[in-house]
Amino acid sequence: MRCRIPKVFLLVAVLYVSTAGMLALPAEAASMELPPPPKGYQWQTCPEISGALLRPDGWYFKKEIDNDKREYYISKENIAANGEFTTGLTMVALVGYGNSTGVSAAEFAKNYIRNAASSSRIRKTPWTNRMGPFVAHGVIITTPDIAKGDFVSHHLVIANEKTSTVYIVIFESPVEDWAAMKLLSEPMLKQLYIESDI
Numbered sequence: 001m002r003c004r005i006p007k008v009f010l011l012v013a014v015l016y017v018s019t020a021g022m023l024a025l026p027a028e029a030a031s032m033e034l035p036p037p038p039k040g041y042q043w044q045t046c047p048e049i050s051g052a053l054l055r056p057d058g059w060y061f062k063k064e065i066d067n068d069k070r071e072y073y074i075s076k077e078n079i080a081a082n083g084e085f086t087t088g089l090t091m092v093a094l095v096g097y098g099n100s101t102g103v104s105a106a107e108f109a110k111n112y113i114r115n116a117a118s119s120s121r122i123r124k125t126p127w128t129n130r131m132g133p134f135v136a137h138g139v140i141i142t143t144p145d146i147a148k149g150d151f152v153s154h155h156l157v158i159a160n161e162k163t164s165t166v167y168i169v170i171f172e173s174p175v176e177d178w179a180a181m182k183l184l185s186e187p188m189l190k191q192l193y194i195e196s197d198i
Contacts, residue, residue, distance in 0.1 A: 038187045046072050049093045050195035054188045059088070068095040074188070086148070087173040087181055089188055095198060098164030105159035105166045106135050112157045112168065113137040120144075123152060133162035133196055142175060152178040154189060165198055 034043050034052055044055040046063070048070045055061055055074045062079045064071040073079055075088030098105040113126050117139045124140035136158040144150050153172035160166075171189060173181035 032193070034193065038191075041187060044072075044074060046070070046091075046093075049095070049198050051093075051198075052193040053089065053091060054191055056184060056188075060085075068097075068100070069093070070095065086151070087177060089169065089171045089185065091170075091192075092168040093194075093198075094166040094168070096164050097166045098159075104161070105164045106161055108166055109135065109137045109157035109159040113139050113155060116141060116153075116155045133160050134194075135159050135161060150175045152182075154182075154185065156189060158192075158194070160194075160196065160198070162196065163198060167192075167194060 032052065037043050037054055040057050041054040042057065043052045044061050045052045048065055053072060053074055060075050060078045062073040070093040072091045073088060075085035077085040077087065079085050097108060117126050120141035120143040122139065123142055126137060126139040129136050136156055138156040140152065140154045142150055142152050151172050151174050153170050156169040158167040169192065171185040
C-alpha cells in the first residue's frame with residue numbers, strides 16, 4: 001500500500017460517540033444505530049473496534065487484525081488484486097497503546113502530527129480538537145515522490161485519553177486528483193464512528 005505512516009505513529013468536525021458506547025449496522029454490529037449514509041456512500045463496520053467508516057460506492061475494503069493493532073483500508077483501487085492503493089483511507093487502531101508503552105495516547109498523537117508536518121510541505125497547518133475523552137490532532141501535507149508522483153495526505157490522530165487507544169486516520173491521493181478527492185473524503189473524515197470504551 002502506498003499509505004505512509006510516519007515512524008512515530010488522524011478530530012473530526014463530527015465524531016459520533018454515545019455515553020453507552022457506540023452510536024451500527026445489521027448483523028455485524030447489531031447494537032450500533034447509524035444514521036443513513038450520505039448519498040454515494042455505505043457504512044463499513046469495523047466490529048473489532050465497535051466502529052464504522054463511510055465507504056464510497058464502488059470502493060474496496062480490507063482489514064488486517066493483529067492483537068491490539070487493527071488496520072482498516074477503504075480504497076479506490078482493489079488492494080487484494082493490486083497489493084497497494086494510491087487513493088483511499090487508512091485507519092489503524094492501536095488498542096491500549098498508552099497502557100503498553102508508557103507514552104500517553106495524547107502525547108503520541110501530538111508527536112505523530114508534529115513529525116508528519118515536519119517531513120513534508122504543509123497544506124493546512126496542524127490543529128487540535130477535543131470531544132469527550134477524545135483529543136485529536138490533524139494536518140494536511142503534500143509529500144514528494146519521484147517514483148510514483150507527489151501525493152496529498154490528510155492525517156488525523158485521535159487519542160482516547162480514557163482507554164489510551166490511538167486511532168491513526170489517513171486519507172491520501174495523488175496531487176492531481178486532490179481537488180475531487182478532498183470533496184469525496186470529507187464525509188469519510190467527518191463521520192467516523194468509534195467506541196469511547198475501546
